[in-house]
Amino acid sequence: MQHHITLSDIEAQDKIYRLNLINSVSGYKSAQLIGTRSEAGKENLAVFSSVIHLGSNPPYIGFILRPTTVPRHSYSNFKAHGSFSLNAITADQIAAAHHSSASYPEGISEFEKTGLVAETKAGTHIPFVKGSPIQLLCSYENEYLIKENNTLLIVGMIQELFIDEGLLLEDGWVQLDKGKIVSINGLDGYALPQLLDRFPYARPKTD
């Protein structure tokens, strides 16, 4: 048996039910902490579940920023600074990572409040998350206003990658479950995937 829900059913639901439902049904999402630094020098950290692959050459990523939700400090910071870090979230970090989505005033570092540890690297002032098995330094490239609901698609380019040993295979593929990297289910669920299989490049089946 299936539940059948129409657009008018969705519109008639209360806000929390609708947020839970619509955030869940598009499937598993990536789980990243975005690290920035303000013009005043303060570190900022926020969970994002909308980071997507946009292209490999050049290496572009994108993510969605919702004008009505919390992490606006991240936005003003990477606009001012021109770069940000993406840090994959591990199973051990989920409680602290989720806590970073709390709305702290500007000037309060989510690192101090959540117990996550800032890691600095040579050549950049952008903070990374210590213990994250995949850390990316990205430059801010562009943004697109999605006029349907005033969200922003932010476009970034990967400038540097830091990947824990053991995850990076010979053909460049990075096995995420070797780093206990999680994915996000809806607004507030964290799940740990295990690899089932890899498939060769699909070619048409001849009869």
Added chain:
Amino acid sequence: MQHHITLSDIEAQDKIYRLNLINSVSGYKSAQLIGTRSEAGKENLAVFSSVIHLGSNPPYIGFILRPTTVPRHSYSNFKAHGSFSLNAITADQIAAAHHSSASYPEGISEFEKTGLVAETKAGTHIPFVKGSPIQLLCSYENEYLIKENNTLLIVGMIQELFIDEGLLLEDGWVQLDKGKIVSINGLDGYALPQLLDRFPYARPKTD
């Protein structure tokens, strides 16, 4: 120990290595089969790993279409027809689903070639994937050209949802692992997540 890879290292790698690397490092992706029907009436099916949540009210989703890659039939079909289906991929369907990314000529149905079964529903001619625990009927709303690499962000609105019983909880949250729904690692890896935890809405921690 960490591997440290710079943008110039990425650019110097061969294409397959770069595709594997950059497609993997942005984390787990959603796994969907997009179902369409051509103006001539033929069904089409293609794997997408870029479906994202754009908003809950109205319920918007987005996905990325790369001009240089295969599933262009899907594009011409949903532009012509105005709608498409999104079908969550289960662990049992991964081999067949991946096979649908093979480049079949227009007029060949991926349903026939992959063994996946088309399901029809009242009120629409758009095909769904039988056995998929979350099936969405979406309308095509808009598209945005990402000029950095000529990809398209397609914006769709959810018109109807069909969700298997047992996945939909009282507060509207849909527990994806109860449907054995998979996520995608890179270009060709399929992983099965298990829920670790859900967290309440994060509030600032007072000292």
